[in-house]
Amino acid sequence: MKKILSLALLLFSISAMCQNYKLEEKSILSGEKKIGTFEMVVDTLKIVLFEKANVESMIPDMVIELGVDPKSVRYISESSFMGNGSIRELEVYIPSPKKTPPSKDRFQFGYSLGRHTDMVNFRLKYYRYYGIDATLGTSIHRLDNERNFAYIGLSNEFNQFYKLGWRGHASLGPILMATSNTNEMTISGAACLSLQKSFGKNAYFGPKWFVGGYNELSLGIVIGL
Incomplete structure (x- = not known):
C-alpha cells in the first residue's frame, strides 16, 4: 500500500511539474524562468535543456509552435545541462483540431x-x-x-x-x-x-x-x- 501511495505521489508531482511548463518564442519556461530552447534543424526537432526537466509531453506543442508540417519531423535531438545528448526517430502526434491553438497572427x-x-x-x-x-x-x-x-x-x-x-x-x-x-x-x-x-x-x-x-x-x- 505504501509503495502504491508513493508511486501515486511521484506521478502527481511529475504531472504538476509539467503543468508549470510553457512555450514562448522557441523557449521552454518554468513559470517565468527559461529552462531550455527548441528549434527545427532540417528534419530534426532540437531540444536543449538548461536544467533537468521532462518535456516529452510538450513535443506536439513545440511542433505546432514552430508551425512546421508534423510529417516533416523525422528525428528528435535532446541535449541536457550535463552535456549529455541523444538523437532518436520521432513520430509526432498532433492533438485533435479543437485543441489546436489559434494562429498567432493578429x-x-x-x-x-x-x-x-x-x-x-x-x-x-x-x-x-x-x-x-x-x-x-x-x-x-x-x-x-x-x-x-x-x-x-x-x-x-x-x-x-x-x-x-x-x-x-x-x-x-x-x-x-x-x-x-x-x-x-x-x-x-x-x-x-x-x-x-x-x-x-x-x-x-x-x-x-x-x-x-x-x-x-x-x-x-x-x-x-
Whole structure:
C-alpha cells in the first residue's frame, strides 16, 4: 500500500511539474524562468535543456509552435545541462483540431489572383479563432471583366487540416458589387473560404473561394503580423 501511495505521489508531482511548463518564442519556461530552447534543424526537432526537466509531453506543442508540417519531423535531438545528448526517430502526434491553438497572427495582409479578379484582402483577429475579413476585388489582368466588389465578413479559423500542414478560415458577410463605367451598385451576401500553408515565418500561400453574390476561385500569398 505504501509503495502504491508513493508511486501515486511521484506521478502527481511529475504531472504538476509539467503543468508549470510553457512555450514562448522557441523557449521552454518554468513559470517565468527559461529552462531550455527548441528549434527545427532540417528534419530534426532540437531540444536543449538548461536544467533537468521532462518535456516529452510538450513535443506536439513545440511542433505546432514552430508551425512546421508534423510529417516533416523525422528525428528528435535532446541535449541536457550535463552535456549529455541523444538523437532518436520521432513520430509526432498532433492533438485533435479543437485543441489546436489559434494562429498567432493578429493581422494578415494578402493578394490573390483569380480567374477574373485581382483581390487584396485584410484580416483582423479580435479574439482567439474569430476575426473580421475584408476584401477588395477588381480586374487588372482581364480587361473584358468590368466587375468590382468590396466584401466584409465575420470569420472563424479552422484547423481540421493541420496534420497536413494547412490552416484556414471561413467567413460570411455582405458583398457590394459595381460595374465599371456605370452608376449601378448591388449588394448581396457571400461566403469566403481560405486555406493557407506556411512557406516561411509568417508567410503563407493557398487558395481562396468566394461563393454567393460573387463566385471566384483564386490563389495568393498572405503575410501575417
